[in-house]
Amino acid sequence: MRREQSRHETQQRIHELRETLNELETQLAGMEAQEQAQHQQIDHLDDYIDAVDTKLSSLQLFWNSLKQEWRKPKA
Template sequence: METTQRQQTESRIRELRQAIEALEQELNKDDDAVKEHAMIDHLDQYIDAVDTKVSSLKAFWQSLKQEWKTR
């Protein structure tokens, strides 16, 4: 009877370890998702900055063309 109880205890410990490993994997997936969202947000900010620079360059180019035409 004692051997059976020990085997059951060991089996339960294995199950708990597997459950903990599964939870850790899920947590890592969540961390990766958070990192991906942060990267996407950063990319959006970068694209906005590039758009602003392009708009500024276009405005500068238009004013430069206008200045050349008046000379």
């Protein structure tokens, strides 16, 4: 009888461990998908940085032109 109970407890523990393992595998798959999405966003950062750099250069050029216009003597 004791042996039967021990076997049942062992089977129950194996079942619980399998469920836990399945949950962990599901979480891992979700983390991998999230990581892949983050890598794709990082890849697009170069595009955004280029766009910001272009706008900044344009603003600097505009600002310098504006300062030159203001500093010109008025006739």
